[in-house]
Amino acid sequence: MKNLPIVDKNSKYVVSAAEMKRCDQTTIDHFGIPQDVLMERAALSLCKYVKKALPASGQVLIFAGNGNNGGDGIAAARILHQEGIRVTLVLCNHSLHDKGIGARRTVACNSQLRIALSYGVNVIDFDASKINAEIKKSDVIVDAMLGIGCTRNLQGDYLTAVCEINYAKEDDEDKTPHVIAADIPTGIDADTGQVQGHAICADETVTFGFLKMGCAFYPGASHTGIIHIVNIGITDAGFLEEVPSFKYLDIEDNNDISNMLLPPRNPAGNKGSFGKVLIAAGSRKISGACIMAAESCLRSGAGMVRVFTEKTNLSAIQTLLPEAMTDIYSEEAFEGGMDKELSEYKEMLLKALEWSDAVVCGPGIGTGNSGREILKLILENSKNTLVLDADALNIISENDDIRKLVCEYKAEIIMTPHLAEFSRLIKKNIHDCRACLIKEAIKLAKEFHASIICKDARSVITDGERNFINLSGNDGMATAGSGDVLAGLLGALVLSGFSCPFEAAVAGAYLHGVAGDMAALKNGRQGMTARDISGSLKDIFSGKTL
Template sequence: MQELLSGSQMKAVDRYNIETLGIPSLVLMERAALAVAREAEKLSKPEDRVLFVCGMGNNGADGLAAARMLVLHGRKAEVLLVGDPARATEEHTVQRRILEKLDIPVNTMDSFPEYSIESPYGLVVDAIFGIGLSRPLAGEAEKAVSLVNRAASGGSRVLAVDIPSGISASNGQVLGIAVKADVTVTFGYEKVGMVLYPGTSYAGRRIVADIGFAPIPHMEPLARTFFPGEKGRLPRRPADGNKGTFGRVFLAAGSAGMSGAACLSAKSAYRSGAGLVEVYTVEENRPIVQTLVPEAVVTVYTPAVENGSEQEKYEGLLKRAAVLVAGPGLSTEPYAGKLLAGLLQEAKKREIPCVLDADALNLLSGNRELFRYLHKNTVVTPHMGEMARLTGKTVAELKEDPIKAAADFHRETGAVCVLKDARTVVASEKGIYINCTGNDGMATGGSGDVLSGILGGLLAGLSAEERQNGAVADLAELGVYLHGLAGDKAAERYGRRSMTAADLAASVSEVLLAWE
């Protein structure tokens, strides 16, 4: 797992290394600048002119030092300073004096004509603001960011130092205006704001440079994610196991005209390791499910007689279930609400994990009484629209800080919250996980049904002891990661524009094969 820090956490790491451990600030700065200079050389040609746009803080000082290193390597570099020189940091002053002694050109915004940015700079380096920015850009800083982006429109490549100026390091929001970089070199740890949207789209290709930071003992990162290419740790699968060992998924899904959701979820549960899947659906769906998922057991009910008063019926239905998955295509009719209430009550009594998706979430938002059945082994998987209905917030409010939205829901209900978006956030007792796999081709009908099936299949094989020790939260993170990787595999094969949820479900086995 890779740790992701907020801006304030990264500042604390910086202070700890300088003030507590005694590592000189200029030593860390030289290492950071070297990493930037090396990448600048890769992004530019020997004959290119390179412009370093530097603020007055230590981010700008990093840029000044990198400019010097580039010149000493025989490249053509010049500097544009942004901000009040009277507010320059001590390190910034040191680095600028070195540049002056080396006769490296240094301009200020008031002496730098706007038309100069139209000159053919092969590369522009953004070192205006670092991770501490928390207010919208204005004045000279806003103008400088506009100049950098104008250069990019004219063909210059853009390299950001630590984080693109104008992006919040803690939530990825654009603070008025932001630099659109091709590459960002960040130091020590990746920042949350470079992973979440929209920040990640401004950061471009992200490079984490090791400059010698020692971690703060016992500091919990704001979030975690899997390293690129990391293999997930799957539940153990004993060689002498049987259907019962690997668990029975009870899938309450599908309504009239919505059989596809049940089929996709059932297939995905099998693909991710379930021993048996029982689909509980309306009579109309029996022949379709039996045809498309012949491995599944199909149990049917008639909505007209689903009155929710026969709790003994739910005891029988869940008697052998290892996990309950409810919601894909279930409908939000009154009968579905009664069915869900009965199943959730029995699942909580039996202490089996639950995965609630789609219509189960819509039924929850319409009946707050159902929240009492949520617990730490319940996984809810809302997309932004469903989360808005569950919380009463707008989608725009949720997107401003998805980490807080997911964490608040987890704290209030105890459930593992999988808040689905371009960057899915998982909040649980284990903390915050941000998923970085997947692509826009997954924005198609049925993708969420595949995820619910994957989660059900992974959770089905857990023992009671594993459930008590937090394995449900671990597997929720793993399931989201697997779902995204399957989406990436499907995109490679069919293209993001053409892939379907069925392609996604079929790709699950390809990812798992590589993990065996």
């Protein structure tokens, strides 16, 4: 598998429950670090953030399940107690009356409870009739009930505890408890981020070793609060030769994004050497798409941009984007009866393809005759990296012959479907897509031999072998034209010196999200527009960031 020198250097693993359990067990069995040591370090990490949130003379309430996540919570209760902090430990789904190990407690959990009791920690059994009073007395609540072990809807003590904690946080009273989740909020599926009926709404989540998939994907991500990834002794080495399937970009210093993530530019370069991008976009009814894609491309480092668009867009492009070159056509010619003009337009497009180093096709071209013919001509004649977006994707989903041309395309392709376009490409109902997004995105990448950016609140980027989740961006980016900005950005990045278009796709999705975050700070999420995102790209590339 080809190395991604820039992206891999700045990325970390995001893990499923099975991957985390395997790494945990390898750390214990292969490297010989005792489980009690790992649990003690997890508990110390929890205590660090509890003490930061706890007011003077405050009280802590810890809910501990009967698994190893509960063991982390029990150990934290003992450490806090030893430091003179008032703490009450509540046993959920097990009891002080349970003797020994077995179905009610894991070995490590049972051991930690025995130690806590010997130190005199205040331990109580869960009592639904009294738990509300305990919650109201508390300043900080620690959720150490289930961790990554939640795979079905909550029941019993767990359900009641989650509901009572969440009710307390929604209370109108001045004092509401600060909630810290251990590893992942109880009620969140660690693999999918789905809520299992109900889930803790945490203010902070202290997650051990690696970010969990359930904390990365929504709706789970909306339950975590601020995430702290802490090192408790479980490292990449624990994966041995079988590394996790997904990574995410993580650049700690936002002020250094351009230096960390962009290949160096040639100081002796010229507009030709920095790349020529052809953007086939816009139609009679939609003029903004071609302008936003072209502007984004120019702001992202392309040396020259040529826009192939419907003639009614010429004046707007010349006024708003005089830096771009233009070739224009008439939609009427593609409707029939204008053979000479149509031949001239096709010849113009072929010459533009010959001129270009990369092609962006799709934003606003429509799905009618002109859009179909333009896409077909590009697929049959271009030999360069191709970014397919918006209407190009809809045309592919509707036309089997054009879909076949995509599969047979000899050069690299990046496809950028949002969830609705993705659902059409995989021929599934949009409401069913999130549940199978990862699997189907990988399948689609393999079918088209392409890099896929499936755009959502958490975008998935895959080439069928390597997989990334993008964590940058915000809901303000759900605005018309945002995808056009990404398409233009990618058109420039594939010519910027990345090791391959897939690396450019991962970097592009991340930079697009960072630009969206910057635009939100300047303009507010509700009021920001796609051109605000494009403007923020200029700031990123000039070294000004969050």
